[in-house]
Amino acid sequence: QVDHFGFDDNLTFQQRYLIADQHWKKNNGPILFYTGNEGDITWFSNNTGFMWDVAQELNAMLVFAEHRYYGESLPFGNESYSDSKRLNYLTSEQALADFAVLIEHLKSTIAGARYSPVIAIGGSYGGMLAAWFRMKYPHLVVGALAASAPIWQFGDLVPCGAFFSIVTNDFKKSGTGCAESIRNSWSAIDRLSSTDAGLQWLSRTFHLCSPLKNLQEVAVLKRGLSDTWINLAMMNYPYAADFLEPLPAWPVEEVCKFLKDPSLSDKLLLQNVFQAINVYYNYSGQIQCYDMDETATKSLGQLGWNYQTCTEMVMPMCADGVSDMFEPQKWDINARSEECYKLWGVRPRPSWIISMYGGKNIYSHSNIIFSNGGMDPWSAGGVTRNISHSLVAIVIPEGAHHLDLRSHNPADPKSVRQARDLELCYMKQWIKKAR
Amino acid sequence: QVDHFGFDDNLTFQQRYLIADQHWKKNNGPILFYTGNEGDITWFSNNTGFMWDVAQELNAMLVFAEHRYYGESLPFGNESYSDSKRLNYLTSEQALADFAVLIEHLKSTIAGARYSPVIAIGGSYGGMLAAWFRMKYPHLVVGALAASAPIWQFGDLVPCGAFFSIVTNDFKKSGTGCAESIRNSWSAIDRLSSTDAGLQWLSRTFHLCSPLKNLQEVAVLKRGLSDTWINLAMMNYPYAADFLEPLPAWPVEEVCKFLKDPSLSDKLLLQNVFQAINVYYNYSGQIQCYDMDETATKSLGQLGWNYQTCTEMVMPMCADGVSDMFEPQKWDINARSEECYKLWGVRPRPSWIISMYGGKNIYSHSNIIFSNGGMDPWSAGGVTRNISHSLVAIVIPEGAHHLDLRSHNPADPKSVRQARDLELCYMKQWIKKAR
Numbered sequence: 027q028v029d030h031f032g033f034d035d036n037l038t039f040q041q042r043y044l045i046a047d048q049h050w051k052k053n054n055g056p057i058l059f060y061t062g063n064e065g066d067i068t069w070f071s072n073n074t075g076f077m078w079d080v081a082q083e084l085n086a087m088l089v090f091a092e093h094r095y096y097g098e099s100l101p102f103g104n105e106s107y108s109d110s111k112r113l114n115y116l117t118s119e120q121a122l123a124d125f126a127v128l129i130e131h132l133k134s135t136i137a138g139a140r141y142s143p144v145i146a147i148g149g150s151y152g153g154m155l156a157a158w159f160r161m162k163y164p165h166l167v168v169g170a171l172a173a174s175a176p177i178w179q180f181g182d183l184v185p186c187g188a189f190f191s192i193v194t195n196d197f198k199k200s201g202t203g204c205a206e207s208i209r210n211s212w213s214a215i216d217r218l219s220s221t222d223a224g225l226q227w228l229s230r231t232f233h234l235c236s237p238l239k240n241l242q243e244v245a246v247l248k249r250g251l252s253d254t255w256i257n258l259a260m261m262n263y264p265y266a267a268d269f270l271e272p273l274p275a276w277p278v279e280e281v282c283k284f285l286k287d288p289s290l291s292d293k294l295l296l297q298n299v300f301q302a303i304n305v306y307y308n309y310s311g312q313i314q315c316y317d318m319d320e321t322a323t324k325s326l327g328q329l330g331w332n333y334q335t336c337t338e339m340v341m342p343m344c345a346d347g348v349s350d351m352f353e354p355q356k357w358d359i360n361a362r363s364e365e366c367y368k369l370w371g372v373r374p375r376p377s378w379i380i381s382m383y384g385g386k387n388i389y390s391h392s393n394i395i396f397s398n399g400g401m402d403p404w405s406a407g408g409v410t411r412n413i414s415h416s417l418v419a420i421v422i423p424e425g426a427h428h429l430d431l432r433s434h435n436p437a438d439p440k441s442v443r444q445a446r447d448l449e450l451c452y453m454k455q456w457i458k459k460a461r
Numbered sequence: 462q463v464d465h466f467g468f469d470d471n472l473t474f475q476q477r478y479l480i481a482d483q484h485w486k487k488n489n490g491p492i493l494f495y496t497g498n499e500g501d502i503t504w505f506s507n508n509t510g511f512m513w514d515v516a517q518e519l520n521a522m523l524v525f526a527e528h529r530y531y532g533e534s535l536p537f538g539n540e541s542y543s544d545s546k547r548l549n550y551l552t553s554e555q556a557l558a559d560f561a562v563l564i565e566h567l568k569s570t571i572a573g574a575r576y577s578p579v580i581a582i583g584g585s586y587g588g589m590l591a592a593w594f595r596m597k598y599p600h601l602v603v604g605a606l607a608a609s610a611p612i613w614q615f616g617d618l619v620p621c622g623a624f625f626s627i628v629t630n631d632f633k634k635s636g637t638g639c640a641e642s643i644r645n646s647w648s649a650i651d652r653l654s655s656t657d658a659g660l661q662w663l664s665r666t667f668h669l670c671s672p673l674k675n676l677q678e679v680a681v682l683k684r685g686l687s688d689t690w691i692n693l694a695m696m697n698y699p700y701a702a703d704f705l706e707p708l709p710a711w712p713v714e715e716v717c718k719f720l721k722d723p724s725l726s727d728k729l730l731l732q733n734v735f736q737a738i739n740v741y742y743n744y745s746g747q748i749q750c751y752d753m754d755e756t757a758t759k760s761l762g763q764l765g766w767n768y769q770t771c772t773e774m775v776m777p778m779c780a781d782g783v784s785d786m787f788e789p790q791k792w793d794i795n796a797r798s799e800e801c802y803k804l805w806g807v808r809p810r811p812s813w814i815i816s817m818y819g820g821k822n823i824y825s826h827s828n829i830i831f832s833n834g835g836m837d838p839w840s841a842g843g844v845t846r847n848i849s850h851s852l853v854a855i856v857i858p859e860g861a862h863h864l865d866l867r868s869h870n871p872a873d874p875k876s877v878r879q880a881r882d883l884e885l886c887y888m889k890q891w892i893k894k895a896r
Contacts, residue, residue, distance in 0.1 A: 027810075030813070032549040032550065032551075032552065033545070033549065033771075033772040033807040033808070034545045034546055034548070034549040034806075034807065036807070036808060040616075053875045077565055082639075110468070110469045111469055113469070114467040114468065115469065116470040117465065117466055117468075119466050120466065123816075123817075126817070127816060130812075131814055146823065156790070162597060163819070164819070164825040164826070165819030165820065165822035165823060165825070166819075336468075337468040340466075355614050371469075372468040372469065373468070373471060375462075375468070377565075378465070381561050381562060381565055382558075382561070383559075384598070384599070384600030384601075385600065386598035388600060389828060390599040390600070390828075391599070392825060394824075420750050
């Protein structure tokens, strides 16, 4: 059903989902249901090794459900993004309803699954969906594991600057002079951008695919750098991994090796910055030139996510350049609204997610694990303290963005091993209680 | 917001609500919030005396929120019912979202209401909305009183014949030969309808505004009679009342006074039937002729409700003419779907309400009182047993359709007095716990 909440159009579409049942015990063995987020579901399933790791112990079937408008689950095929009319059904509520209908479909069509307890699992936006799914459809899932889910990164529930502060701390801790070098780089870029020769030098030094022509394009470059630092903080895993980009172990430390001296001259500093971002973009040595619009794998549906941040998923962020290493940047909902209207013909409703999902007032719900990595900037908007005995927070101090959802690895710090053990323990309790 | 779940149209509309704050204690005294159902909100507020009766004791503000597409809360003004495009936003989900936004609006604009605990109260469909509102928006209401709310009259959650059985029992208990007379009336009508003279006789005898011309119109007459018996059972209050129509005390007994001998000849039997329905239609002596399409007050939005039963609110009903007094009538979803498509251009989704609101699997929710009248046919689909210590059922054996929501009355049976006391007691607990 393209529109679960209206009956005028009765259109339907094909939603993609992946099933792995080799460890499933028929006769109502549990189902771990990944609530897909903004990207290709095969990519998420390949980066959610935790589910594969625990399937055998839980005798569980794994289901990975793709989020509408991403991957191959396009309600209007290639036209899905063509206008605001067709994009109108890209909302979290519709996605949750898709999951509900899919679970009922699976339970009624797979022999032996009728009474299988289902657990929702997701990371990041998918973690929000997992938590919200348990809140709104508790009859369909006995519990939810919401990994690195910033359900409070809305309205004024948390300070808008917390996100960038965490990124900054990650860089501070990963090398002397590192955060300071990055903070100084913005004005260095500005000074060079003031002359044509400077623009040419920047374009050459950063190996840009298309040379910088004006300050708007410089802003895109800075935005790209900023996103790169954020992504590095999110992907700061203790071992080499390929999620947003192929990266070495502890990539922020690798990056910081190039950023030890913040007092260098502009050009020397920026040459170092380029070496640093090379760790992110060219770890595999394949890239010839940089397109600063493209900061992550294409498996991530950045276009759709942009639309979602222009409608429901309005997450205020700000930087002051003092307590953090970023360019000062106020949160301006009006400017954002204009931008969204130009881009998509829609305007954000910044308070809707709180109205819908309760903001901080969620204590009446149950059976949700909120896990967060202490190094993950998204933990700023996450639930990091227990709300009740069955709404529990797990903090992984050495963890980046949903590290706990990844496959076990010899390099895993103790905290994430313990987190996974605890998560498994809660899931077993939920399953046991459902019997 | 006309469409809470989409961002393409950013249209808004004016929702009507009534506020009574003469008993409200500022500084966060509680708010009793009536979740309006399918009709004019002033009419509901006049028939929900219970809220007015308890306002003083609870120091509560009363809010009566009108349901979109009813009364004066028309999203597209007089065009609201003009086509399926405009009707597309007439759903329970949109109505609940209206209530959510309204509560947040009231709390942020009324001085001293910021932390007021809110309790949702509703009857019938409004009772379902009250219960569903607590399920879906527990951050906005501390509890819900769902009076005569048939939340299980969907899918195969309850036998489709239970509804008509209860109506029949009411008539059986209200007079010897009464239900039997009604059961015999259907074939009597059929026999008379087989000749033109018979049709004329029926039209005269039933004082029809427009004479019967064919069997289709006879079906409408029978449908009207059937609805009348149902409405009488619903309105079988212990004192004279004016809800759907002005009626005497215990109207079913009044009706049954005319229906003592089921063995009469067709014409004598049907003359008695006319006397009987006169109790319903002409208690006040104002009516000159009968329009069998019009079986209740115009304050009820029958058109909108018909649309809702053609989309989400698909409540299977059936009669067998043996265990009940109605014409045998199977539940035929396909025929219904065709009918709905012809009428509105939409097709029902019979399983959606269960997917959305959980069907019988609602034990993870809390703080909902389900009250039901033992004589009310809608109790067939109601929750009549406790589900948990905080999802409680109250049965009022002598009660008809949400009698407990009406003003106290000297003729009230003890059971409804006790029910109201218990309801008040639970509400006090919720309020106390919210502080």
